[in-house]
Amino acid sequence: MTKILLVDDHSDIRRLIRITLGKAFEVLEAEDGVTGLNIAQRMKPDLVVLDVMMPGELDGLQVLSAIRNDPQLNHTRVIMVTVRGQVRDYDDGMQRGADAYFIKPFSPLQLVAAIKETLAKEAHDEP
């Protein structure tokens, strides 16, 4: 089953996304960047939904860089999520290798659609 890792410090947001994804995916959760990267290294998720702004040692962009720099994880698809108006986050995120970018508040239906689309692309984009 496709594994999706949600990294967001808001447990409510994680819960909403988990509900939205439904039972079609195995959903893993982390409340900060360090935990998220740990779980990613251990569980090798197919896709990570990564909040940019998180308290703790690593924020979303740093986690993204870490994933892209880890040969075990660099093929993992990553969708970045941030609050409205953070254009630089977007640019940074895309430069660091994010597959898609979402602005909070996002439409859960669009997020699920984007997740499915990104996962589908994976096979073709695989190096």
Place this chain on the structure above:
Amino acid sequence: MSRDVGSSDLSAAAGGQTARLAGRSQAASLHDQLYRYAEDMEELIDCHGALELHCENLKKSSARLMESSEVFDELMRTSHDIHIVTDTAGNILQCNPAVAAVAPPPRLAGDKLQDWVLPSHRNNFLALQANASEGSGSAKLDLEMYLRREDAAAPPLIVSGRVLAVRREGKVHCLHWVLRDVTYLRETEFESRISSMVFKSATEGVVITDMEGQILAVNPAFSRITGYSAEEAIGRNPRFLNSGLQDAAFYTDFWRALLENGNWQGEIYNRKKNGEIYPEWLTVSAARDRDGRVLTYIAVFSDMSLMREEEKRLAHLAHYDSLTDLPNRLLFQDRLQQTLSQARRFGLHCTLIFIDLDRFKEINDIHGHQAGDHVLREAAKRLGAAVREVDTVARLGGDEFVILAPGLAGDENIGGFCTKILEALAPLIPVAALEVGIGGSFGCAEYPRHGEDETTLMSHADAAMYQAKAAGGDTYVIYVPSAKNPKEKS
């Protein structure tokens, strides 16, 4: 909180204010996100409503589809028509139970349909199959053919129907053969053609009536025999032919036999259009339907008057000489017997005169058989003209004739009788360019003077005739009993 400098406008804030701001911002962010969820939810609820409706419709239409598919299966199962599905090469893929008239469906599966078509119809069948497989719209797809049956002893099945090309994505995918067993129909057609031919060409008259006896049809022989045309007869009751010679009791028996046994046969007298009453041999049969109800009566009759004439003709042939039309030996003997028995009973006399034509053999030898026959006919005519009404002239064979003259007795009377006949024979007979003269040698024997039974009389007349011949012919000799022969002393 550790963030890249400048990555967020909130990153500049610090301390409790930052925390408060972050807390407020977090709450606002969650609120916004929940709002988005609510919006999506609304959309989803709409979608859900639409889906439920769609689902309901699908359920209904699938139920209808199911129902119609069940009806279709049932139709196929119970259809009297044969349905066979083949691929375009004619391999049987599927067939319904009606095909059992040919062979059980499992026996057919995988066979080529053409192998079940009788060889005489196979070329037509293959052409049709090719046409249908090509899917050309104008091709003739109706067929009638003979199928062999699994039971090789059974007569072939005659089927009529058509082949339908079943298309998938524009191409002919398989062929659907819909065939109807028309064996019974064709056989009935054949029988009815035969019946109609018999009806029309029979020498017997045929009348078909309904249950009430009203004439539905008559055949040409009916018109020939009775003189009534079909138009005159149809719609009437056959009693218009009644001669009045049968009584009421006859008709009671007639109807009883017809109702009880379904047929009647016998001789009745009917009247023709020209008033002539004739005997007919009539057979009436009741034609019934499958439930035993009488549908029609069929009367077949032959005109027995013709038969009677034929009988007469045959009787004449048996008793008369075909060349001279005189009674032959058989009839003569019969007459002699009768005459003698009457003579015995009433004490009468009669005379037997044997005649042998003189010079006949020479005429035959010189002028041929045709001349001989001509002479014989002329002699017969003269003999017949010369005798009395009561006398019988017969030809016994060759140039031998005999006269039986009842009541003729006494040498003098016999002599006068013979002289008259000899005179009648005397004139010359023209044969081709010539004329020939014939005479006769007569031998006479009288009952009971010269014999009391046929054999004796005949042998004595014969003996006298030889005496006349020995005397040079053209004369008569009356038998004289001789002492030499004890038989002749009577």
